[in-house]
Amino acid sequence: xxxxxxxxxxxxxxxxxxxEQPLKASYGKLMMWFFILSDALTFSGFLAAYGxxxxxxxxxxxxxxxxxxxxxxxxxxxxxxxxxxxxxxxxIFSSVTMVLAVDAGHQMKKNKVIWYMFxxxxxxxxxxxxxxxxxxxxxxxxxxxxxxxxGKIIQFVNAEGEQVAIESFAVDLPSDRTxxxxxxxxxxxxxxxxxKYQLAEVIEGFKANxxxxxxxxxxxxxxxxxxxxxxxxxxxxxxxxxxxxxGANLVHNEYGPPLFADFFFFITGxxxxxxxxxxxxxxxxxxxxxxxxxxxxxxxxxxxxxGLYWHFVDLVWVFVFTFFYLV
Amino acid sequence: MAHDSAxxxxxxxxxxxVFGILSIVTIVEVALGIVRPGFLIETDFxxxxxxxxxxxxxTLYKAYxxxxxxxxxxxxxxxxxxxxxxxxxxLVCYLIFILLTEGDYIFDVYKEGYIAWDF
Numbered sequence: 001x002x003x004x005x006x007x008x009x010x011x012x013x014x015x016x017x018x019x020e021q022p023l024k025a026s027y028g029k030l031m032m033w034f035f036i037l038s039d040a041l042t043f044s045g046f047l048a049a050y051g052x053x054x055x056x057x058x059x060x061x062x063x064x065x066x067x068x069x070x071x072x073x074x075x076x077x078x079x080x081x082x083x084x085x086x087x088x089x090x091x092i093f094s095s096v097t098m099v100l101a102v103d104a105g106h107q108m109k110k111n112k113v114i115w116y117m118f119x120x121x122x123x124x125x126x127x128x129x130x131x132x133x134x135x136x137x138x139x140x141x142x143x144x145x146x147x148x149x150x151g152k153i154i155q156f157v158n159a160e161g162e163q164v165a166i167e168s169f170a171v172d173l174p175s176d177r178t179x180x181x182x183x184x185x186x187x188x189x190x191x192x193x194x195x196k197y198q199l200a201e202v203i204e205g206f207k208a209n210x211x212x213x214x215x216x217x218x219x220x221x222x223x224x225x226x227x228x229x230x231x232x233x234x235x236x237x238x239x240x241x242x243x244x245x246x247g248a249n250l251v252h253n254e255y256g257p258p259l260f261a262d263f264f265f266f267i268t269g270x271x272x273x274x275x276x277x278x279x280x281x282x283x284x285x286x287x288x289x290x291x292x293x294x295x296x297x298x299x300x301x302x303x304x305x306x307g308l309y310w311h312f313v314d315l316v317w318v319f320v321f322t323f324f325y326l327v
Numbered sequence: 328m329a330h331d332s333a334x335x336x337x338x339x340x341x342x343x344x345v346f347g348i349l350s351i352v353t354i355v356e357v358a359l360g361i362v363r364p365g366f367l368i369e370t371d372f373x374x375x376x377x378x379x380x381x382x383x384x385x386t387l388y389k390a391y392x393x394x395x396x397x398x399x400x401x402x403x404x405x406x407x408x409x410x411x412x413x414x415x416x417x418l419v420c421y422l423i424f425i426l427l428t429e430g431d432y433i434f435d436v437y438k439e440g441y442i443a444w445d446f
Binding site for chain 2: 041088093099148150216240304308311314319
């Protein structure tokens with residue numbers, strides 16, 4: 001075996017780090033660290049922008065416990081944060097298997113590296129799937145709300161203060177309002193699908209149910225959203241109501257300011273994309289390990305480098321978890 | 328690379344210990360997030376609830392553990408460690424300070440201004 005094969009193949013190459021390494025790390029590892037630093041700054045930019053918008057709407061921001069309340073197979077059960085906590089565990093655990101793979105690589109134990117990397121990939125796939133499920137719930141929404149002329153959201157609660165779904169009280173009124181499609185419209189005009197209920201149907205249903213109240217976005221002293229009295233509720237709904245909103249997209253959001261949904265989609269989406277690419281890179285390295293590439297090279301440093309990236313993805317999630325779900 | 332194989336047992340043990348700590352911290356965070364103890368929400372420090380400060384400190388602790396133990400930052404040279412960690416921390420703190428101050432100012436404008444926003 002020649003000298004270059006036992007190391008990383010960068011010996012004697014000045015742009016490969018050369019033989020003199022002031023930071024005692026190979027070129028590849030060093031560059032991975034600086035890539036991670038710049039990527040961390042990108043994520044920090046997003047999260048700081050989220051903080052900016054949140055401080056801007058500090059007294060009307062949605063309460064995360066009321067937004068993310070679903071758990072698979074427990075339909076209708078109010079389970080705030082349990083699912084995202086589980087996702088966090090899955091990602092931390094896949095980080096553990098990754099670092100175990102790196103450790104096994106240091107000891108040149110090929111089979112152990114293969115198994116640990118396999119578990120890491122499975123963990124990553126499960127995490128991305130969970131995130132997709134979380135998105136699906138967020139997009140389809142749960143209760144529905146009414147958007148006011150000023151772009152604020154009003155939700156409906158019963159006498160106990162529990163949120164009530166629009167479809168449980170809205171009445172059916174005869175309406176000839178149909179969806180505007182390209183075939184009916186002027187040049188290139190159309191609209192997205194109509195909500196199940198029109199504003200007038202919600203107002204009629206609200207009038208017919210005397211124990212219903214309106215909840216505004218405003219957070220009161222006790223940390224809960226403000227609930228209006230019956231008279232105020234009726235006035236608010238009739239004077240300010242503009243349209244029914246179901247679920248969330250980039251423009252309308254039944255949970256609160258549309259910015260909340262925008263940041264949610266953008267930041268968890270960007271993170272999810274990182275997890276996805278991490279899984280792809282892991283699979284490539286996994287195949288290389290199976291083929292014995294690193295065994296022949298005499299060093300499992302590639303596993304270590306992809307491991308750095310994978311831990312970084314976990315690191316980012318720790319912050320996303322805090323700022324989206326906890327704080 | 329040879330130094331790791333010398334302490335094989337302790338390296339694995341360290342990984343599991345760190346995993347244990349990370350799990351416990353996460354469980355504490357989730358429990359606090361669900362219970363939301365009243366006095367932690369009512370007490371403010373630097374315009375933020377004490378509870379949020381606890382979350383942020385625990386998060387930074389988790390980030391420290393992941394970087395140092397899982398990413399092996401503790402085995403890197405001082406120069407590499409500082410060039411990555413200090414650069415990041417300095418720039419992020421600067422950005423957060425500027426953006427949050429500005430966000431708070433805009434909140435005041437919305438609140439104190441003569442234009443109605445809630446209609």
